[in-house]
Amino acid sequence: MTGLRVDELEALETRTCHKRGGGAEGRERAAVEDLLDQVRTIEWLLRLHLAAMREVTEGSPRLRPVEAEGSLRAFLELHDVVVLEMRRHLSELREAPTMDNARRFAEFWHRVIVPHAQAEDRVLWPLARSLGLGGLSSSVDSLEAEHHEIDELVDAYTMAVDRLEQKDATPADVVGAAQAVRGTVELHFGKEEESVLRPMQRGVTDEQFWPVVAEQDRTIGPWLRAHGWQATTAGR
Incomplete structure (x- = not known):
């Protein structure tokens, strides 16, 4: 990808990331x-x-192991379902960037990703705070702000699809816009799990967390179950 040998690339990484002399004085x-x-x-770099990483995860996706139980496990498995479907849509679009595939991916963003984020805004963030x-x-503040960034990227993707239909954009433009949303969303999920959900395990009970799952169930539950999500919030 770079034209560099592995040892040359590693040397560049080492030189760039190495702390340069003398702390504040050196800076x-x-x-x-x-x-x-x-x-x-x-x-x-x-x-x-x-x-x-994009090539690896799309070529042979391996999700991180779920180490939680109960309501938190249900939420993490929800993320897994969304990530796999997102990767599938992008792979399909990259192989065949047709209007039908582009529109289906736009529908996924608007029917699943945006409502998922809105459900988090309503229940997850207030509970965490x-x-x-x-x-x-x-x-939470940082991740909540990222939801606005994702909304903007979804809008940019939708505009690219509209322009493609009007012959004002190329298939490559649409694929690039899709990759931008997908990369941001998947990185966002990883940060959310590590910087919010994992710490919450220390301070929240299973019963306290169930409303977070219930709100997702209420918002996108039918889609999730149609794509393999097995959690239930009945009676909760």
């Missing part, structure tokens, strides 16, 4: 141009890493 001595150059290199766990509220 003060660093020229602004040098810092900006490092930032650009880090950004490039990150994009390279994510591109490689109510626990008073150190640092949790700031994590």
Whole structure:
């Protein structure tokens, strides 16, 4: 992907990420141009890493093991169902970027991803903030803001599909817009699980968390069950 040998790429990563001399004093001595150059290199390395990970996860998806039980397990399994369907749609679109496939992916974003995020806004975030766990509220604030970013990316994808239908965009434009949404959503899910859901395990009971699952069930439950989700909130 880069034209570099593996050892050359690793050497570049090491030079870029290595802490440069003397703590704060060393940072003060660093020229602004040098810092900006490092930032650009880090950004490039990150994009390279994510591109490689995209190929791996779409080619042979392996989801992280679920280590929770009860309501939290049900929620994590919900994420798994959504991620696999998202990957399937993108793979289908990349192989055959037709209007039908593009419209189906747009429907998925609007019928599943956006309502899922709105259900989290209504129930998950207020519950997480109510626990008073150190640092949790700031994590919630960050992830809540990402929902707005995802909404904007979904709108951009829908506009790209409309422009494709009007012959004002290419299939590559639509695929690129789809990849942008998919990458952001999947990274968002990972951050949510690690920075919000995992810490919540220490401060929330199974019964306290069930309303989070129930709201997802109420919002997108029929779609989830049609795609393999087996959780039930009956009687909860």
